[in-house]
Amino acid sequence: MATPELLIQNLPMQVVPPDWPGGYWWHWLFFTVILIAFVLTMVMGVIYIERRGLGRMQSRLGPNRTGPFGLLQAVADAVKVLLKENIVPDKADKLVHWLAPVVAFVPVLMIFAVIPFQNGALLADLNIGILYVVAISSVATVGVFMAGWGSSNKYSLLGAMRNVAAVVSYEMPLVLAVLGVVLIAGSLSMNQIVVAQDIPFILFQPLGFLIFFAAGCAEINRSPFDLMEADQELVAGFHTEYSGMKFAMFYLVEYAEAIAISAIITTLFLGGWRGPLLPPWLWFIVKVFIVFFFMVWTRATFPRVRIDQLMALAWKFLFPLALINLFVTAIQVLVWPDALPWIVIIINIAIMVILVVSWSKLFKLGWGRLNV
Amino acid sequence: MTTTEMMTLKTEPFVLNFGPVHPSTHGVYRMRATLDGEVILDIEPVVGYLHRGIEKLSEERTYSGFIPLTDRLDYISPMSNNLGYCLAVEKLAGIKVPERAEYLRVIIAELQRLANHCIAVGSFLNDTGAYYTPFMYAFREREKIVDLFDMVCGQRLTYNYMRIGGVSQDIPDEFLPALKKLVEQMSRWVEEYDFLLMQNEILLARTKGVGILPRETAINCGISGPVARASGVNWDLRKNDPYSIYDRFEFDIPQGETGDCYDRYRVRVEEMRQSLRIIKQAMNDIPAGTVRADVPHLIRPPKGEAYAHLEAPKGELGYYLVSDNSIAPYRCHIRPTSLINLTALREMVKGWKVADLIAIFGSIDITMGEVDR
Numbered sequence: 138m139a140t141p142e143l144l145i146q147n148l149p150m151q152v153v154p155p156d157w158p159g160g161y162w163w164h165w166l167f168f169t170v171i172l173i174a175f176v177l178t179m180v181m182g183v184i185y186i187e188r189r190g191l192g193r194m195q196s197r198l199g200p201n202r203t204g205p206f207g208l209l210q211a212v213a214d215a216v217k218v219l220l221k222e223n224i225v226p227d228k229a230d231k232l233v234h235w236l237a238p239v240v241a242f243v244p245v246l247m248i249f250a251v252i253p254f255q256n257g258a259l260l261a262d263l264n265i266g267i268l269y270v271v272a273i274s275s276v277a278t279v280g281v282f283m284a285g286w287g288s289s290n291k292y293s294l295l296g297a298m299r300n301v302a303a304v305v306s307y308e309m310p311l312v313l314a315v316l317g318v319v320l321i322a323g324s325l326s327m328n329q330i331v332v333a334q335d336i337p338f339i340l341f342q343p344l345g346f347l348i349f350f351a352a353g354c355a356e357i358n359r360s361p362f363d364l365m366e367a368d369q370e371l372v373a374g375f376h377t378e379y380s381g382m383k384f385a386m387f388y389l390v391e392y393a394e395a396i397a398i399s400a401i402i403t404t405l406f407l408g409g410w411r412g413p414l415l416p417p418w419l420w421f422i423v424k425v426f427i428v429f430f431f432m433v434w435t436r437a438t439f440p441r442v443r444i445d446q447l448m449a450l451a452w453k454f455l456f457p458l459a460l461i462n463l464f465v466t467a468i469q470v471l472v473w474p475d476a477l478p479w480i481v482i483i484i485n486i487a488i489m490v491i492l493v494v495s496w497s498k499l500f501k502l503g504w505g506r507l508n509v
Numbered sequence: 510m511t512t513t514e515m516m517t518l519k520t521e522p523f524v525l526n527f528g529p530v531h532p533s534t535h536g537v538y539r540m541r542a543t544l545d546g547e548v549i550l551d552i553e554p555v556v557g558y559l560h561r562g563i564e565k566l567s568e569e570r571t572y573s574g575f576i577p578l579t580d581r582l583d584y585i586s587p588m589s590n591n592l593g594y595c596l597a598v599e600k601l602a603g604i605k606v607p608e609r610a611e612y613l614r615v616i617i618a619e620l621q622r623l624a625n626h627c628i629a630v631g632s633f634l635n636d637t638g639a640y641y642t643p644f645m646y647a648f649r650e651r652e653k654i655v656d657l658f659d660m661v662c663g664q665r666l667t668y669n670y671m672r673i674g675g676v677s678q679d680i681p682d683e684f685l686p687a688l689k690k691l692v693e694q695m696s697r698w699v700e701e702y703d704f705l706l707m708q709n710e711i712l713l714a715r716t717k718g719v720g721i722l723p724r725e726t727a728i729n730c731g732i733s734g735p736v737a738r739a740s741g742v743n744w745d746l747r748k749n750d751p752y753s754i755y756d757r758f759e760f761d762i763p764q765g766e767t768g769d770c771y772d773r774y775r776v777r778v779e780e781m782r783q784s785l786r787i788i789k790q791a792m793n794d795i796p797a798g799t800v801r802a803d804v805p806h807l808i809r810p811p812k813g814e815a816y817a818h819l820e821a822p823k824g825e826l827g828y829y830l831v832s833d834n835s836i837a838p839y840r841c842h843i844r845p846t847s848l849i850n851l852t853a854l855r856e857m858v859k860g861w862k863v864a865d866l867i868a869i870f871g872s873i874d875i876t877m878g879e880v881d882r
């Protein structure tokens with residue numbers, strides 16, 4: 138049986154610092170602890186931003202009583218939710234109901250294994266990093282569906298079904314948008330993608346960025362695609378029957394997913410940890426917060442789409458545009474590999490504007506038409 | 510069994526209870542919806558969770574003692590309820606209302622319409638999934654109207670302002686300047702938010718052509734108010750059967766064409782503009798004088814019956830009173846707008862999806878206090 142060290146040494150690329158005391162085991166342990174602490178504190182941070190930001194946008198204050206500026210509200214909520222009774226419905230599938238939050242939470246944590254906080258500062262610099270992210274992030278859906286099915290509640294089931302439909306559809310434009318970045322960077326490794334970004338890829342891939350942002354929002358059920366927990370329709374969607382710590386896990390998953398998507402957007406399009414003056418890890422966190430703020434902004438602005446409109450948007454709008462974007466990028470990489478970056482940037486932004494405007498003229502979200 | 514039969518997935522409709530405790534049933538309404546996946550096959554409304562027997566309670570109270578209870582009917586627009594009841598008693602007892610009181614009543618009733626439509630539009634947009642932003646903004650504007658009501662009667666929710674033969678007290682001096690300021694702000698507000706929302710692609714997609722109520726169905730169901738007018742029914746009691754002094758003012762009756770959710774929303778926004786027009790005219794013409802006719806506290810209307818109706822924000826609100834010449838009504842029946850408007854819901858939602866059910870339900874604009882009484 139191969140030891141983990143051998144496994145890692147067999148990987149083609151190796152950026153893991155080998156001179157640390159204790160070797161790989163120590164590195165893994167250290168980074169795992171850092172990642173869990175990072176995710177949990179970031180969740181508190183983004184919850185604060187979301188609640189206060191939403192409050193400001195909605196002409197109210199938001200939580201401001203607990204701690205200075207309400208900063209400790211998330212702690213108070215966490216303590217409250219820990220002390221709550223754990224209620225399991227009588228007819229629930231007990232095992233599935235219990236397992237679902239764990240199944241949903243673990244993959245989200247695993248995404249952070251390949252997110253670089255600094256040059257080489259990541260748990261595992263897989264040479265297929267972004268592929269790993271795409272593969273792992275879909276697993277959380279299984280947890281959500283287990284929650285919907287195991288709760289034995291019709292609202293939960295409807296919400297879970299919606300989520301599965303959304304994730305299956307939006308995976309396509311998401312992956313196609315990622316491919317554009319991979320073509321330009323010439324690598325699947327998250328760290329290499331960041332290293333390649335002398336100019337942030339959002340300028341080379343404006344259309345790809347928009348598609349990734351929209352599809353990412355749909356994947357993690359941020360508004361306006363938050364159908365799976367549409368509280369006006371389905372009460373709380375898949376976690377209607379969850380309480381106490383298990384509910385907190387789902388709450389955590391929701392925000393950890395938002396951070397994960399923000400971190401992936403930061404890594405792929407915004408130059409990751411790169412930036413002047415500030416230390417790299419701080420740049421990374423600042424960029425994550427900026428991306429997340431845009432998610433809060435869309436949540437405060439848009440009504441929710443209907444399920445058939447959600448599907449139509451994925452397959453009729455985002456998917457063709459993502460395909461075109463991929464072809465255009467491939468041609469650019471093949472034909473003018475050494476073209477001046479600014480010319481390509483201007484061309485790509487022009488292409489994005491023309492495509493989005495003309496396609497949105499062709500495509501209406503359905504305007505009430507309903508094909509059952 | 511053939512191969513195709515084996516291949517077809519066997520599905521069956523299932524029943525889902527919306528309410529009585531549900532985030533968007535506007536109270537304690539309950540719908541037993543039969544769903545085929547996401548598609549609504551049928552709904553069965555269940556009402557009565559908020560029944561308080563208000564009609565019966567009226568028989569235990571004096572005529573003026575019943576006014577506070579009318580606040581509890583449609584608690585979104587209590588002033589209109591007050592007014593409707595007072596109109597009925599005045600008709601029954603043949604009481605003439607002073608001129609100034611009539612003007613005050615019109616101003617207050619139109620302010621109430623504005624406040625109600627703020628909530629109607631805000632909560633409708635909330636039901637389409639706009640996460641509380643339009644709702645909070647609409648409430649912010651409603652707050653200014655509530656401040657004015659606070660000024661005239663000292664209450665912010667259940668006003669108990671109208672009296673038999675007038676209103677309870679005259680307006681304070683600072684009311685008219687404040688009203689003028691509010692009308693200006695409100696006009697700007699209506700334009701601004703209408704501009705922001707009218708062209709929103711997602712909102713159009715969610716409301717245009719959704720939940721169409723045909724003109725014939727609207728008439729057959731007895732639908733009134735903005736819901737009926739959105740379906741193209743030209744029916745507004747302020748024009749068709751003018752009560753109080755509405756025949757003195759110039760205003761239009763906005764109408765929709767298709768009767769979908771979007772039209773209902775548009776009609777409400779348009780009505781807000783018209784209400785502002787009425788208020789502007791009324792506050793310029795308001796005469797001096799007393800605000801209350803000389804009516805005894807315990808009135809004994811002559812034997813008989815009277816039905817008075819008015820155009821409440823949600824539609825036709827009627828009070829039917831029977832008097833046996835005692836100090837309390839022998840019988841009081843309320844024609845509730847919300848309940849009767851709700852009867853068309855089933856026709857509107859069939860074949861639409863779960864998300865549309867909530868949007869259509871929100872576009873009718875009901876208050877449970879009025880549905881169950």
